[in-house]
Amino acid sequence: MWSVIINIELKKGVLDAQGKTTHKALHSLGFHNVKEVRVGKLIELQIEGDNREEVGAQVQDMCKRLLSNPVIEDFNYEIEE
Amino acid sequence: MKFGVVQFPGSNCDFDCYYAIKNVLQVPVDMIWHKDNDLDGYNCIVLPGGFTYGDYLRVGAIARYSPIMSAVLNFAKKGGFVLGICNGFQVLTESQLLPGALIRNTCLHFICKNQTIRVENIDTPFTGMCQKNQILQIPIAHGEGCYYADKKTVDELEANKQIIFRYCDGSGKITKEANPNGSICNIAGICNKERNVLGLMPHPERSTENCLGSVDGRLLFESIMMYLKKKSILVK
Numbered sequence: 001m002w003s004v005i006i007n008i009e010l011k012k013g014v015l016d017a018q019g020k021t022t023h024k025a026l027h028s029l030g031f032h033n034v035k036e037v038r039v040g041k042l043i044e045l046q047i048e049g050d051n052r053e054e055v056g057a058q059v060q061d062m063c064k065r066l067l068s069n070p071v072i073e074d075f076n077y078e079i080e081e
Numbered sequence: 082m083k084f085g086v087v088q089f090p091g092s093n094c095d096f097d098c099y100y101a102i103k104n105v106l107q108v109p110v111d112m113i114w115h116k117d118n119d120l121d122g123y124n125c126i127v128l129p130g131g132f133t134y135g136d137y138l139r140v141g142a143i144a145r146y147s148p149i150m151s152a153v154l155n156f157a158k159k160g161g162f163v164l165g166i167c168n169g170f171q172v173l174t175e176s177q178l179l180p181g182a183l184i185r186n187t188c189l190h191f192i193c194k195n196q197t198i199r200v201e202n203i204d205t206p207f208t209g210m211c212q213k214n215q216i217l218q219i220p221i222a223h224g225e226g227c228y229y230a231d232k233k234t235v236d237e238l239e240a241n242k243q244i245i246f247r248y249c250d251g252s253g254k255i256t257k258e259a260n261p262n263g264s265i266c267n268i269a270g271i272c273n274k275e276r277n278v279l280g281l282m283p284h285p286e287r288s289t290e291n292c293l294g295s296v297d298g299r300l301l302f303e304s305i306m307m308y309l310k311k312k313s314i315l316v317k
Contacts (some may be wrong), residue, residue, distance in 0.1 A: 010184075014229055015263065017185045066146070069139055069175065071182040072229060 002047050002055045006077040008068045009040035043067060052079055082309050084110040085123045087153070087169075089144045094130035094166065094286065101286040102127075106302050115147040124309050125162040126153055128169030130222070130284060140183060140225045141171035150176060162206060162305055163278045167223055170270070170280030179271055179280045180238070181230030187263030191224040195294065196261060196283055198269045199249040202242045205272055206308035207279045210300045216253045217246075217297035219283035221261060226282040228264035228271075238271055246270035246281055 010016045016038050023037040049055035059077050068075040086098045095112065102110040113126070120126060133144035144150070150172070157163050157178055165173035173179045186192060197218055200211040211217070230238070238244050246269040250259040260267045262282070270281025285298030 013231075014184065015187060015227075017187050017189050017227075017263070021189055066142065067138070069142070069182055071174070071180075071231075072184060 001081075002045075002049055002052070003080045004045040004047055004055065004059055004077055005080075006043040006045065006059065006063060006067060006075060007040060008043065008063075008073050008075045009038060011072055011074050014072050052081075055079055082108055082306065082313075083123050084108055084125045084127060085113045085120065086110060086127045086129055087113045087115060087149055088129075089115045089131065089133040089147060089172075091133040091135055091144075092129050092131035092168070094168075094284065097284075098127050098129045098166070098286045101289040101298070102302060105289045106299065106306065108302075108306060113149060115144070115149045118148050118152045120149075120152045120156045120161070123156070123161065125164060125305050126156060128153070128163065128165040128172050129286075130167030130169060133168055133172065136225075139175070141168060141173075141175040144168075144172045145175040154178065157273075157278050160275070160277050162309075164207070164301070164305070165278070165280040166284055166286065167221075167226070167282055170282055171225065173278060173280040178278050179273055180234050181228055181271070183225050183282070184227045184229050185225050186223070186227050186261070191222075192226075192261050193222040194220065194261070196221045196269075197249050197251055197253075197259070198246040198283055199253050199255065201244050201247055204242070205245060205276045205279070205304075207272065207276075207301055207304050208245060209308055210304040214253060215300075216249060216251070217283075217288075217300065218295040219285055219288045219298050221283050223262070223282055226262040226264065228268040228282075230265060235265060238268075239266075241274055243271050243274065244268055245272050245279060246283070 018039040019037040247267040288295035288298035
């Protein structure tokens with residue numbers, strides 16, 4: 001069994017309205033040293049597979065077809081046994 | 082001439098579309114369940130507004146893999162008309178039947194109000210009954226209607242005249258103030274290169290009767306009807 005953590009974030013250049021608003025809210029709480037906030041998504045999978053390469057290829061495919069939208073998002077992931 | 086309205090789990094404008102087409106425009110129309118996979122005999126398929134699959138993951142992302150969507154992709158490839166309204170527009174961009182994506186409104190609020198949009202291209206089957214630069218009043222109701230595409234894609238949309246509607250003020254001016262959701266270039270609706278797939282955030286089915294405050298939405302449906310009628314006369 002493999003544990004996969006997938007991180008999905010908006011591409012640089014796509015306006016992150018949630019990040020911007022959260023940034024303002026942090027400032028109003030007094031955290032004036034926060035310079036940027038980006039809000040993304042974290043997806044955890046428990047997945048069976050014979051080896052890391054096979055699991056990696058499947059995760060790539062999942063991210064490209066469903067879990068992320070390549071028009072607006074980038075993704076990266078970590079696989080642990 | 083026959084229309085079909087697709088019902089996904091979470092669609093909530095399906096009956097509004099069905100009512101507008103059947104009762105107001107008086108055209109035969111069926112509801113089509115998302116698990117169906119046959120679109121034979123239809124001329125135009127409407128993907129209605131709503132919150133398909135609870136908007137989980139991304140708006141439209143899960144609906145895009147509904148069984149009916151492979152039939153819709155084939156239908157569109159063969160030249161059938163597809164009209165995606167609001168969440169239907171989001172499903173069309175996720176399906177890559179239309180370029181770009183729809184993201185969270187820049188103001189973060191869900192916006193529900195009457196909106197003026199300007200017809201940018203009347204040389205399409207969806208806008209043939211409109212006047213050049215006509216201002217339409219059609220309501221919007223969405224939280225994720227901010228149209229985004231990279232510069233290359235927007236340039237292509239402009240060059241191919243695929244931008245069909247833009248948010249405008251009451252006098253037809255395209256201004257930042259008239260842009261409710263932060264859409265790039267005030268884009269409210271686009272079509273594909275072949276001009277048989279249209280997606281828009283405003284709800285034309287909600288402005289088809291005088292009691293609703295505007296009948297401008299009828300123009301979209303009437304344009305498709307007119308185009309289909311002309312085509313069938315030519316075929317005969």
